[in-house]
Amino acid sequence: MKAHEPSDSAVTLDAGSSKVNHTGSWRTERPVYVDRLPPCNAACPAGEDIQGWLYRAEEGDYRGAWERLVVHNPFPAIMGRVCYHPCEGACNRAQLDEAVGIHSVERFLGDLAVSKGWALPAPPVGDAVGKRVLVVGAGPSGLAAAYHLRRLGHAVEIREAAPAAGGMMRYGIPKYRLPREVLDAEIARIIALGVTLRLSEKVDDIPKTMAQDGFDACFVAVGAQIGRRIEMPAPDAARIIDAVTLLAQAASGSGPIQLGRRVAVVGGGNTAIDAARVARRLGADDAMILYRRSWAEMPAHEEEVIEALDEGVTVRWLREVRRFAGPDRIVVEKMALDAERRPRPTGEFEELPVDTLILALGQSVDPTLFARVPGAKCESDGTVDVDGALMTGHPGIFAGGDLVPGERSVTVAVGHGKKAARHIDAYLRGADVADGTKHAPATFERINPWYYGDAPKTVAPMLARARRTAGFDEVHGGLDEASAAFEARRCLSCGNCFGCDNCYGVCPDNAVIKLGPGERYRVDLDFCKGCGLCAKECPCGAIQMVPEDV
Amino acid sequence: MSDLENGAARVRFYQTGTFTVGNRLIDPALRTVQAAPDRPNALTSGHRACQGCGQALGARYVLDAAMRATGGRLVTVNATGCLEVFTTASPESAWQVPWMHSVFGNAAPVAAGVAAALAVKGKQDIRVLAQGGDGGTADIGFGPLSGMFERNDDVLYVCYDNQGYMNTGVQRSSATPPTARTATTPALGAEPGNTFGQGKNLPALAMAHGIPYVATASVADLHDLEAKILRAIPMRGARYVHVDVPCPLGWGHAGDETIQVARLAVESGLFPLFEWQAGAITGRTQIRRRVPVDACLRLQRRFAHLFDGSEASRARLARLQGIADANIERFGLAAEETRS
Numbered sequence: 001m002k003a004h005e006p007s008d009s010a011v012t013l014d015a016g017s018s019k020v021n022h023t024g025s026w027r028t029e030r031p032v033y034v035d036r037l038p039p040c041n042a043a044c045p046a047g048e049d050i051q052g053w054l055y056r057a058e059e060g061d062y063r064g065a066w067e068r069l070v071v072h073n074p075f076p077a078i079m080g081r082v083c084y085h086p087c088e089g090a091c092n093r094a095q096l097d098e099a100v101g102i103h104s105v106e107r108f109l110g111d112l113a114v115s116k117g118w119a120l121p122a123p124p125v126g127d128a129v130g131k132r133v134l135v136v137g138a139g140p141s142g143l144a145a146a147y148h149l150r151r152l153g154h155a156v157e158i159r160e161a162a163p164a165a166g167g168m169m170r171y172g173i174p175k176y177r178l179p180r181e182v183l184d185a186e187i188a189r190i191i192a193l194g195v196t197l198r199l200s201e202k203v204d205d206i207p208k209t210m211a212q213d214g215f216d217a218c219f220v221a222v223g224a225q226i227g228r229r230i231e232m233p234a235p236d237a238a239r240i241i242d243a244v245t246l247l248a249q250a251a252s253g254s255g256p257i258q259l260g261r262r263v264a265v266v267g268g269g270n271t272a273i274d275a276a277r278v279a280r281r282l283g284a285d286d287a288m289i290l291y292r293r294s295w296a297e298m299p300a301h302e303e304e305v306i307e308a309l310d311e312g313v314t315v316r317w318l319r320e321v322r323r324f325a326g327p328d329r330i331v332v333e334k335m336a337l338d339a340e341r342r343p344r345p346t347g348e349f350e351e352l353p354v355d356t357l358i359l360a361l362g363q364s365v366d367p368t369l370f371a372r373v374p375g376a377k378c379e380s381d382g383t384v385d386v387d388g389a390l391m392t393g394h395p396g397i398f399a400g401g402d403l404v405p406g407e408r409s410v411t412v413a414v415g416h417g418k419k420a421a422r423h424i425d426a427y428l429r430g431a432d433v434a435d436g437t438k439h440a441p442a443t444f445e446r447i448n449p450w451y452y453g454d455a456p457k458t459v460a461p462m463l464a465r466a467r468r469t470a471g472f473d474e475v476h477g478g479l480d481e482a483s484a485a486f487e488a489r490r491c492l493s494c495g496n497c498f499g500c501d502n503c504y505g506v507c508p509d510n511a512v513i514k515l516g517p518g519e520r521y522r523v524d525l526d527f528c529k530g531c532g533l534c535a536k537e538c539p540c541g542a543i544q545m546v547p548e549d550v
Numbered sequence: 551m552s553d554l555e556n557g558a559a560r561v562r563f564y565q566t567g568t569f570t571v572g573n574r575l576i577d578p579a580l581r582t583v584q585a586a587p588d589r590p591n592a593l594t595s596g597h598r599a600c601q602g603c604g605q606a607l608g609a610r611y612v613l614d615a616a617m618r619a620t621g622g623r624l625v626t627v628n629a630t631g632c633l634e635v636f637t638t639a640s641p642e643s644a645w646q647v648p649w650m651h652s653v654f655g656n657a658a659p660v661a662a663g664v665a666a667a668l669a670v671k672g673k674q675d676i677r678v679l680a681q682g683g684d685g686g687t688a689d690i691g692f693g694p695l696s697g698m699f700e701r702n703d704d705v706l707y708v709c710y711d712n713q714g715y716m717n718t719g720v721q722r723s724s725a726t727p728p729t730a731r732t733a734t735t736p737a738l739g740a741e742p743g744n745t746f747g748q749g750k751n752l753p754a755l756a757m758a759h760g761i762p763y764v765a766t767a768s769v770a771d772l773h774d775l776e777a778k779i780l781r782a783i784p785m786r787g788a789r790y791v792h793v794d795v796p797c798p799l800g801w802g803h804a805g806d807e808t809i810q811v812a813r814l815a816v817e818s819g820l821f822p823l824f825e826w827q828a829g830a831i832t833g834r835t836q837i838r839r840r841v842p843v844d845a846c847l848r849l850q851r852r853f854a855h856l857f858d859g860s861e862a863s864r865a866r867l868a869r870l871q872g873i874a875d876a877n878i879e880r881f882g883l884a885a886e887e888t889r890s
Contacts, residue, residue: 017642018598021639059574500572501581505571506571506809508606509599509606510591511595516587527596532805532806537810
């Protein structure tokens with residue numbers, strides 16, 4: 001403001017600006033912009049920056065969102081279909097209305113990328129590290145490792161025993177959950193980065209193969225492919241098949257599979273559900289799951305069970321199969337749960353007519369491969385011991401996916417591939433992995449929920465549609481663009497500034513400076529009195545008040 | 551990608567609704583004045599208001615909106631009060647707008663005089679805004695204000711209501727709510743705090759004068775406040791806007807709770823948001839998530855005596871709840887989630 005001209009008609013003082021008065025000196029706390037770890041990101045086994053890619057999808061920048069996504073996971077179209085989305089289970093929005101349909105948006109982005117032919121970011125050229133890495137097994141873990149190693153500048157060769165790449169994504173997950181053209185497209189994109197893929201080539205002796213063919217390190221991810229059996233008296237004519245074999249046969253389409261009209265599946269995991277649903281599709285009128293405990297204890301995901309029930313699969317709870325009473329009759333014992341909810345035999349038996357008995361009792365690792373790796377140690381179930389870097393007892397040989405102890409899922413396997421790649425890279429460079437310190441969690445208590453509007457009733461059908469695709473069932477299809485953007489925009493952006501201007505607006509002292517689109521804000525400490533309104537009114541909890549030294 | 555981009559534009563933004571100050575996904579023209587990188591900052595930094603002052607915030611919200619509405623052709627006249635004291639410690643001023651102060655009670659007639667002078671000079675495109683606290687408006691300046699209303703002078707009068715004389719040590723005004731403890735209404739005796747049944751309802755008094763426009767606004771609802779100022783500025787004649795501005799010092803809440811307290815006053819029905827034109831209520835801001843008055847009062851130490859668990863305190867709380875319920879009934883504020 002311009003100062004007054006001197007006047008001889010009145011005594012005046014030149015009016016100066018209050019800005020000479022640095023009220024920041026009153027402050028005892030200062031606001032600091034922070035990035036907190038959103039619960040979705042924290043829950044993602046593949047370590048995706050979910051909030052980061054949703055932020056871009058909100059703007060309609062789907063290419064940018066996809067690129068952000070594939071930094072951590074090269075399989076968005078697959079993930080959007082088969083991942084059990086622990087992210088959504090952790091989503092803070094569930095405490096307001098419903099979790100954001102993250103997997104639906106992921107699938108939308110993945111399908112869009114496939115349809116547009118977007119390429120994965122090219123590996124660096126010139127900066128060749130000159131190292132060669134062997135990946136054994138072209139399942140989700142091996143492919144993910146190959147992708148990340150390639151991007152880190154290494155030469156990668158994958159050897160796969162099966163005639164096609166994909167591992168359990170191809171030979172375990174039924175087509176109705178994961179169409180093969182989606183699988184093929186996302187695998188081809190990785191191979192296009194210059195990864196060598198050798199199919200129908202089984203590696204039996206890893207150290208020997210590495211020495212012979214000049215590999216500097218190896219990542220082993222051959223999975224757990226042996227279906228567990230039970231010892232049970234059965235006549236020769238009885239038809240028994242394990243679920244892994246059944247799913248692989250159904251997936252490879254190698255000849256007709258005769259299951260008969262009445263099928264019983266033993267087990268309570270997702271594989272049991274898949275087997276029963278596949279059996280229905282192969283013509284079984286009566287597909288019955290026998291599980292020795294109750295629904296509450298069932299390891300299969302609830303939505304899978306519900307879909308199976310919708311498709312006419314039946315479940316007999318608290319039943320343990322004991323023996324065959326003839327080629328097409330089995331005897332089951334009724335079980336009862338004790339105080340610890342463990343099944344106990346009751347001595348009550350019943351006979352059930354069954355043409356084929358399918359065993360879905362879990363899968364084991366083939367112990368022979370690591371028997372030939374000096375230094376490597378295995379658990380009694382055949383799984384391979386690894387350290388925090390996923391390295392086995394044999395230096396330079398790493399392992400991940402279903403092969404190592406722990407939770408088994410496609411997403412966990414992809415996460416192992418990424419983690420192993422980082423550690424293999426560090427091993428080959430003789431460096432340590434930069435252990436990124438994790439941000440403090442963005443809890444719901446830090447959210448200011450007032451600022452998040454509820455979806456009005458008019459869009460409820462759209463919301464319901466997003467929810468329904470939770471079934472991975474291709475019958476339902478993916479989200480259209482408007483619904484995907486809608487879902488993305490439901491993200492609360494927990495703990496990460498999304499540029500809402502609240503801090504800039506609510507400061508009574510104009511001490512928040514807006515740095516421009518996407519550039520966030522800065523506090524002018526000359527004038528910030530430290531009242532904390534910005535922190536309190538930040539919708540997503542991205543401002544923290546920090547005490548000053550006073 | 552153009553088809554996709556169009557699709558994105560059709561989707562309404564649910565992440566924050568319209569409740570945040572800005573919104574990176576909508577047309578800049580639809581964002582608040584406060585979100586603009588080049589907002590006028592009619593009240594600038596370095597003023598001496600307390601930490602978390604609701605009045606400093608409310609005044610900037612109002613005047614920046616008025617600056618936007620007038621293209622900067624605006625004169626303001628200020629009553630005595632906190633706002634004048636903390637902005638204008640001579641020889642410094644925090645005002646970046648032509649600004650005038652006379653004496654405590656006469657902001658309204660001085661503003662009327664400015665408007666008359668501008669009219670004489672044919673400069674009626676320059677708009678006049680008078681502002682004061684509840685003391686300068688409801689008590690000391692009420693007679694002159696009533697005159698300005700009665701003459702229908704071409705002035706927008708904005709009252710920033712912090713419910714007492716705050717910079718002089720928190721004395722009661724005729725806008726102090728019942729039961730509130732102030733320096734002159736201690737929380738002692740049979741009727742602790744301010745008494746029921748006294749005080750003035752300023753918006754109702756303004757409406758009783760039959761002026762063209764009366765509205766209430768809150769620092770907790772920026773979009774609503776700006777819409778009302780933008781609507782009031784171009785109108786001719788006497789207009790009145792009453793803004794709820796919590797005072798951390800006088801109300802006894804933390805400085806970072808100013809907006810929360812104001813929001814809870816709206817959501818409990820204690821401070822109804824409405825617009826009134828030509829004799830009828832023409833707009834109401836319905837309550838999104840209704841709360842009992844306790845939620846609002848509990849944050850303020852001036853009402854601490856209401857939460858001593860005694861029967862008498864519970865009865866007083868019930869009476870305050872009755873006031874809020876009557877507001878909700880009278881203005882029809884009960885509907886849920888009308889905006890998105």
